[in-house]
Amino acid sequence: MPCFRTRFCTLLASAFMAVAAHAQTPVPSPATLPDVGFAIIKTSQVAVPEVLLVPGGSVTRQVHSNFSAFLVKHHNDFLLFDTGMGSQIDRQYQQGMPLWWRPFFKYDKPVASARAQLDQAGMPPLKRVILSHSHWDHAGGVQDFPEASVGVAAAELVRVHAPSTGPGGTWESQIGAASIQWEPLVFQPVPFKGYPESLDVFGDGAVVLVPMPGHTPGSVGLFVTVDSGKQYFLVGDVVWTMAALQQGAPKFWVAGKLVDDDALQTQASLEKLRRLVQSEPDLVVIPAHDSAVQDPLGYFPAWVR
Numbered sequence: 295m296p297c298f299r300t301r302f303c304t305l306l307a308s309a310f311m312a313v314a315a316h317a318q319t320p321v322p323s324p325a326t327l328p329d330v331g332f333a334i335i336k337t338s339q340v341a342v343p344e345v346l347l348v349p350g351g352s353v354t355r356q357v358h359s360n361f362s363a364f365l366v367k368h369h370n371d372f373l374l375f376d377t378g379m380g381s382q383i384d385r386q387y388q389q390g391m392p393l394w395w396r397p398f399f400k401y402d403k404p405v406a407s408a409r410a411q412l413d414q415a416g417m418p419p420l421k422r423v424i425l426s427h428s429h430w431d432h433a434g435g436v437q438d439f440p441e442a443s444v445g446v447a448a449a450e451l452v453r454v455h456a457p458s459t460g461p462g463g464t465w466e467s468q469i470g471a472a473s474i475q476w477e478p479l480v481f482q483p484v485p486f487k488g489y490p491e492s493l494d495v496f497g498d499g500a501v502v503l504v505p506m507p508g509h510t511p512g513s514v515g516l517f518v519t520v521d522s523g524k525q526y527f528l529v530g531d532v533v534w535t536m537a538a539l540q541q542g543a544p545k546f547w548v549a550g551k552l553v554d555d556d557a558l559q560t561q562a563s564l565e566k567l568r569r570l571v572q573s574e575p576d577l578v579v580i581p582a583h584d585s586a587v588q589d590p591l592g593y594f595p596a597w598v599r
């Protein structure tokens with residue numbers, strides 16, 4: 295996700311407010327947890343010109359782009375979909391982001407890592423992490439969960455085994471540790487919501503992964519049907535905002551060239567998603583970075599249920 299230069303003071307104030315908000319939020323008790331639901335864990339954010347995220351948007355107006363992880367609860371099981379920025383992101387960034395890209399791809403500090411937020415809330419160590427894809431702003435917290443298996447699509451595992459640097463890279467500093475318990479996701483030829491293959495994570499149709507290749511070869515999306523019956527679709531970076539999806543617009547062209555592995559395949563995944571939303575208008579699509587969608591749903595320890 296691109297993180298472009300903005301006013302330092304605004305960023306600093308936003309970061310402190312975010313941390314203060316986390317510090318004041320109450321610890322969830324088991325009674326307040328949903329049976330099946332999810333919580334958005336905002337690990338950081340950055341202000342970017344609106345035009346980068348919304349086609350036809352303002353060049354001067356700043357909007358927030360989130361770096362979020364998603365904690366999914368299914369009965370007694372938890373899984374983390376993406377990790378956002380982790381506790382080691384500053385060191386990883388020094389190693390993985392070339393100097394010339396740093397003015398454009400950045401994140402607010404201090405980071406509130408998913409692990410730190412979960413620990414603060416008294417949550418037990420997670421056993422399972424799944425990545426929408428392995429880019430730096432999604433895999434940054436993998437090393438914070440040594441107790442967990444880390445699921446990625448087989449096509450994404452190829453990137454993991456051949457890491458690279460830069461804004462569209464899979465960083466050695468994040469995924470290179472030999473101790474990481476990689477788990478290749480095995481999709482079945484079982485259609486789900488128009489996707490020809492799927493992986494029903496818990497076997498009851500409530501939490502289902504589908505391949506959404508293009509942004510990276512192994513990008514995946516996750517459907518979650520929560521207690522209320524409402525359905526949500528976590529789509530990673532197939533599209534950065536709902537506003538862009540509604541227009542069927544590709545990413546801002548410079549950014550798209552940098553971060554989309556295969557532009558045509560990304561556009562095909564976007565069009566497929568767009569058709570799904572048109573046929574199922576009650577489905578709530580949540581792009582990984584879209585603060586306009588995530589803000590109204592609330593942030594951990596609040597749950598979507």
Ligand SMILES: [Zn+2]
Nearest residue numbers: 295429431531
């Ligand atoms: Zn991203």
